[in-house]
Amino acid sequence: MGYSSPETRCNRGSVRRLARCGGAPIGILLALTLAGCEEKAQSQAAPPPPPVTVAQPVKRTVTDWDEFTGRFEAIQEVDVRARVGGFVNSVEFKDGAIVRAGDLLYTIDPRPFEAVALQAEGQLADARGKGELAKRDLERSLNLVQTSSAVTEQAVDQRRQALQAARAAETQAKGALKAAQLNVEFSHVVAPIAGRVSRHLVTPGNLVQGSEGGATLLTSIVSLDPIYIYFDVDEATYQRNSRLWSEGLRRSSRDTSNPVQVTLTGETKPSHEGEMDFLDNRLDASTATLRSRAIIPNKDLSILPGQFGRVRIIGSSPYEALLIPDTAVATDQSRKIVFVVKEDNTVEARPVVLGPLDEGLRVIREGLKAEDRVIVDGLQRARVGAKVTPQMAKSPAGDKASAGDKPTAGAKP
Incomplete structure (x- = not known):
């Protein structure tokens, strides 16, 4: 017995039923039957728009921090x-x-x-x-x-x-x-x-x-408590901080003990806090960097001279910013983009200018508005220009306050 597709069997059955009714030409009946079956097949094959999770950017007051690699050294060291x-x-x-x-x-x-x-x-x-x-x-x-x-x-x-x-x-x-x-x-x-x-x-x-x-x-x-950490500040950062100081937007570490945070090797977030203690009087001519020093309490004596650490120091005055999860940022050749769901539920790729990370969220300097719906989960299912089914995240932008919430106080001292 030969093989017959479901569409063929559907067409044959419809023709027989219409023929028994009589009165209609066979050609017209056959055309109507084929059209009805095609519409039914298309309706069954068309999938719904894929679901994605969206969130509005977090809006809060943040402070930029500059980060450098430093090495710990003892305040006092004696050869006996x-x-x-x-x-x-x-x-x-x-x-x-x-x-x-x-x-x-x-x-x-x-x-x-x-x-x-x-x-x-x-x-x-x-x-x-x-x-x-x-x-x-x-x-x-x-x-x-x-x-x-x-x-x-x-x-x-x-x-x-x-x-x-x-x-x-x-x-x-x-x-x-x-x-x-x-x-x-x-x-x-x-x-x-x-x-x-x-x-x-x-x-x-x-x-x-x-x-x-x-x-x-x-x-x-x-000596172990307290302990020094030395690090080198690049010339561009030094110039920017000097400009902020001259504009009254940032205190100079030469005359103010600006706070610092230190992340040790193997850690994902700062575990020690201290303050600036020294800036050298000249830049190193070979590296164009300025030797700097902070003093860190070491009550538990866990830090030893010679260890490395990541030093964070205040790099701006507090300002309001929009933040999104860093996983929502994609790379398109040389630019950074995020995927935004428009009012008609179509996807748009939006170029953005990134700022630093702040408590796990990425600061967006340009390219987003507070009311934008950013895709934070399901990026692999989103296509530019195609429709999606947006679902609001339970905790907007990664368990943080939404853009409509009241801005929090400064995230850092």
């Missing part, structure tokens, strides 16, 4: 070196531990220095005794001069000079004793600052050199 030479007796710290200023780190054999200090004490006592004797001799000479001529003026001058020499010798002895006592003190190496200590570089029993012969490096200490 031996100040006196000798054999190391002990290491008094745990590698990598937190130490306080004044904590004992190393002990160097103090006995040679204690012996020198003891000798200096004896020399000082001798100098003091000679000074007392010279003083009494001078007093006796002055008395004899006043009562008789047994002592000449020359003898008095000689005894006065002897007293001065004795006092000078006493001063020298005091200095020698102080130096000896300092060497005894330096044999106990203490932490000069608070922070995290590195590993010990010298073990007990080794001979170390003092400052007079190239001091031996024992360990190092870096």
Whole structure:
């Protein structure tokens, strides 16, 4: 039995029914029957316009932030070196531990220095005794001069000079004793600052050199709280910020501690806040950048010197802007576009000028109005000029207030 399509079977059945009725020419009946079947087939094949999710842009007050890559550095960093030479007796710290200023780190054999200090004490006592004797001799000479001529003026001058020499010798002895006592003190190496200590570089029993012969490096200490982050600002950004400052639209970081936010490696949003601390006095001629610095609290000591971070600093005064989800922005060669549903539910591609991201939404500087319906989901089903079935998002523009809502306060300080 041969194959017959549904349309053929439909046409044959219709012709038979009309033929039994009689009265109508076969040609007319056949034409009417074919037209009716074609209309039915077309009505069954035409799909409805594809559904898309639309939302109106969010309207709120925002502040632009400039973002740079920076590296953390310790505010204080010390190489701990031996100040006196000798054999190391002990290491008094745990590698990598937190130490306080004044904590004992190393002990160097103090006995040679204690012996020198003891000798200096004896020399000082001798100098003091000679000074007392010279003083009494001078007093006796002055008395004899006043009562008789047994002592000449020359003898008095000689005894006065002897007293001065004795006092000078006493001063020298005091200095020698102080130096000896300092060497005894330096044999106990203490932490000069608070922070995290590195590993010990010298073990007990080794001979170390003092400052007079190239001091031996024992360990190092870096401070952690607070901590610096250094970053380089490009010349264009510096010029723009200077222009905003001259127009009174932005405070200069030279005389104001502008707030900064820092995002660490692996993070998606800022986790630390701080303030600007320093701007260099010239641009680097090789890179055309300005070295800048911010100071960041580090209470939990989680940030270490040498880490990288993304630094955000205020780049404008607060202004009202329209924002949409960043996923609603498409790229058409060299321009950015969004798809807007017009009043007749047809799709239009709208070129836009983008601004920065703000709390997950993209600022649109030009190309959109607050009442526009932007396709935020179902872009793959939208075709320019074709009709769609728009459905308003439950939370306009990505769980934010809609354009008709009251603008919020500044998104950033």
